[in-house]
Amino acid sequence: xxxxxxxxxxxxxxxxxxxxxxxxxDFNILYSTQxxxxxxxxxxxxYHRYQTLTTLDLRHNHIGxxxxxxxxxxxxxxQTLTTLDxxxxxxxxxxxxxxxxxxxQxHTLTTLNxxRNRIxxxxxxxxxxxxxxxQTLTTLDLxxxxxxxxxxxxxxxxxxQxQTLITLNxxRNQISxxxxxxxxxxxxQxQTLTTLNxxxxxxxxxxxEYxxxxxxQxQTLTTLNxxxxxxxxxxxxxxxxxxxQxQTLTTLDxxxxxxxxxxxxxxxxxxxxxQTLTTLNxxxxxxxxxxIQYLxxxxxQxQTLTTLSxxxxxxxxxxxxxxxxxxQRNQSLITLDLxxxxxxxxxxxxxxxxxxQxQTLTRLExxRNQMSxxxxxxxxxxxxHxKTLTTLNxxxxxxxxxxxxxxxxxxxQxxxxxxLKFL
Numbered sequence: 001x002x003x004x005x006x007x008x009x010x011x012x013x014x015x016x017x018x019x020x021x022x023x024x025x026d027f028n029i030l031y032s033t034q035x036x037x038x039x040x041x042x043x044x045x046x047y048h049r050y051q052t053l054t055t056l057d058l059r060h061n062h063i064g065x066x067x068x069x070x071x072x073x074x075x076x077x078x079q080t081l082t083t084l085d086x087x088x089x090x091x092x093x094x095x096x097x098x099x100x101x102x103x104x105q106x107h108t109l110t111t112l113n114x115x116r117n118r119i120x121x122x123x124x125x126x127x128x129x130x131x132x133x134x135q136t137l138t139t140l141d142l143x144x145x146x147x148x149x150x151x152x153x154x155x156x157x158x159x160x161q162x163q164t165l166i167t168l169n170x171x172r173n174q175i176s177x178x179x180x181x182x183x184x185x186x187x188x189q190x191q192t193l194t195t196l197n198x199x200x201x202x203x204x205x206x207x208x209e210y211x212x213x214x215x216x217q218x219q220t221l222t223t224l225n226x227x228x229x230x231x232x233x234x235x236x237x238x239x240x241x242x243x244x245q246x247q248t249l250t251t252l253d254x255x256x257x258x259x260x261x262x263x264x265x266x267x268x269x270x271x272x273x274x275q276t277l278t279t280l281n282x283x284x285x286x287x288x289x290x291x292i293q294y295l296x297x298x299x300x301q302x303q304t305l306t307t308l309s310x311x312x313x314x315x316x317x318x319x320x321x322x323x324x325x326x327x328q329r330n331q332s333l334i335t336l337d338l339x340x341x342x343x344x345x346x347x348x349x350x351x352x353x354x355x356x357q358x359q360t361l362t363r364l365e366x367x368r369n370q371m372s373x374x375x376x377x378x379x380x381x382x383x384x385h386x387k388t389l390t391t392l393n394x395x396x397x398x399x400x401x402x403x404x405x406x407x408x409x410x411x412x413q414x415x416x417x418x419x420l421k422f423l
Contacts, residue, residue: 017043026053027061030081034074041077053080059113060088068095076105083111087141096123103130103137113141115169124151128158135164143171143197152179156186159193167195171225180207184214187221195223199253208235212242219248227281228256236263243270243277251279255309264291268298275304283311283337292319300329308333311365312340320347327354327361337365339393348375356385363391367421373403376422380406383414391419 017040021029030053033044044050063071068091075081089095096119099112124147131137147155152175159165180203187193208231215221229235236259239252254267264287271277282295292315299305315323320343326333343351348371355361376399379392394407399422411420 014043014046018047021047021049026056027058029053030056030074030078031067031071034077051080055083056081057085058089059085061086063089063091063095065091065094065098067091069098072098072102075102075109078106079108082108084109085113087113087115087117089117091117091119093120093123093126095119097126100126100130103127103134107136110136111139112137115141115143115145117145119145119147119151121147121151121154123147125154128154131155131158131165132161134162138164139167140165141169143169143173145173148174149176149179149182153182156182159183159186160189162190163192166192168193169197170201171197172200175201175203177202177204177206177210179203181210184210187211187214188217190218191220194220196221197225199225199227199229201229203229203231205231205234205238207231208238212238215242215246215249222248223251224249225253226257227253231257231259233259233263233266235259237266240266240270243267244273246274247276250276252277253281255281255283255285257285259285259287261288261291261294263287265294268294271295271298271302271305278304279307280305281309283309283313285313288314289316289319289322293322296322296326299323299326299333302330303332306332307335309337310341311337315341315343317344317347317350319343321350324350324354327351327358331360334360335363336361339365339367339369341369343369343371345370345372345375349378352378352382355379355382355389358386359388362388364389365393367393367395367397369397371397371399373398373400373406375399376403377406380410383410383417386414387416390416392417392421394420394422397422 021033021044024032026049029044029050033040063086068086068089071086086099091114095117096114099114103109119142123145124142127140127142147170151173152170155168155170175198179201180198183196183198203226207229208226211224211226231254235257236254239254243249259282263285264282267282287310292310315338320338323336323338343366351366352375371394375397376394379394383389399407404422407420407422411417
């Protein structure tokens with residue numbers, strides 16, 4: 001009498017398991033097939049898609065704390081995944097704890113995004129503990145959570161021990177001057193972090209002073225974003241003082257800090273001495289023509305700044321004239337953003353005339369100003385002579401049909417311009 005053999009997971013042919021896996025997406029392969037049994041694990045480890053799975057995007061998947069727990073268990077033995085995005089999943093502190101535990105076991109993950117997940121200071125504490133031991137993670141995004149000053153303190157303590165993290169994003173986390181002080185203290189010791197984002201927090205001029213003190217000692221941080229805080233012109237003064245000495249910072253985002261003309265003057269003075277800063281964002285800072293003049297005077301001699309954003313300020317025709325003078329002498333600036341200002345026909349003519357001689361600028365943003373068809377014609381004429389500009393944005397102005405035609409003709413004739421926006 002024949003004996004019926006009941007198939008089990010232990011007897012399924014490898015090829016059949018492969019065919020099942022072929023019909024699963026990357027998430028389900030990692031989430032649903034790990035740790036079923038030793039044989040499935042062995043087959044999974046030999047499956048080509050699993051072997052090459054390095055990036056997993058789970059944004060906005062509603063996995064919650066329970067899903068985070070299951071996914072974290074799967075990651076503890078995974079040896080292929082290097083980038084994981086679990087943002088917008090409402091995992092909370094419990095879910096954060098599970099991923100923090102992973103970082104103590106996993107040796108391949110280098111980039112982890114946990115933004116917008118309702119993580120509080122306890123979740124930050126768990127990550128801080130993990131970061132003191134982890135030696136592989138280089139990029140951590142905890143933006144748009146609620147870690148506050150206490151969570152900032154935990155992470156700052158970790159930065160004094162961690163030797164691998166190079167990028168940390170803590171934007172929108174309710175961090176005030178107290179939290180800024182914790183990070184500033186850590187930066188005096190840390191020798192690996194190169195990029196720190198603390199934008200959209202609650203730091204004032206005292207926080208700026210703490211960072212200025214830290215940057216006297218720190219020799220590794222190259223990119224700092226403190227936009228949309230409350231630093232004011234006093235905060236600008238603190239940063240200006242240190243920029244005259246610091247030799248490592250290359251990118252500073254100081255936008256949305258209400259520095260005004262006085263703050264612009266402080267930073268302009270710093271640019272006379274600084275020889276490392278290449279990118280400066282001063283958009284949305286209530287800077288008028290006087291503040292622009294301070295900056296323009298310095299930019300005629302500065303040879304290192306390549307990207308400057310002055311969008312959404314109070315720059316009028318006189319300020320445009322000051323910057324036009326920069327075009328004729330500066331030999332380093334390649335990107336300039338003047339969008340959302342108050343530049344009219346006269347200011348546009350100053351800029352267009354200067355472009356005929358400029359040989360370095362490649363990108364100019366002038367959208368949402370007060371330019372008409374006549375201003376468009378000035379730029380069309382300038383493009384016949386300029387040989388370096390590749391991108392020109394004149395959108396959302398008052399350009400009439402005739403002006404649009406002049407610009408279209410200029411685009412056809414230009415040998416360098418590749419992007420022109422004027423609608």
